[in-house]
Amino acid sequence: MSKRHPMQPVVVAADGVIRFKANQIVSDMLEVCRKHGLDLNEIAARDYEKDDRSQLMQLIGYSVSGYGNLECSRAKHVMRADQKAEAMAKAVSHD
Numbered sequence: 001m002s003k004r005h006p007m008q009p010v011v012v013a014a015d016g017v018i019r020f021k022a023n024q025i026v027s028d029m030l031e032v033c034r035k036h037g038l039d040l041n042e043i044a045a046r047d048y049e050k051d052d053r054s055q056l057m058q059l060i061g062y063s064v065s066g067y068g069n070l071e072c073s074r075a076k077h078v079m080r081a082d083q084k085a086e087a088m089a090k091a092v093s094h095d
Helices: 024-035 040-045 050-059 075-093
Strands: 010-012 018-020
Touching (some): 024 050, 040 050
């Protein structure tokens, strides 16, 4: 069995939403893929490993609040990301 993928850092994105830090290369590649018919819906219909799907959602900057609802999310990452998001939200509210 291969080693699992690491969790992306959690950040407050430009839109003010707490998200996984998007990887711009992956975002650009996804945009090119969309233009050629391979969007997230098509990816969801294909037979990819759960861990790969989970990492992709993080790499595209999925919101932490929505990540836990995904079928592919890893419980360990949900827990860690939720803890980081809660700490970030508290820090913002104290400013």
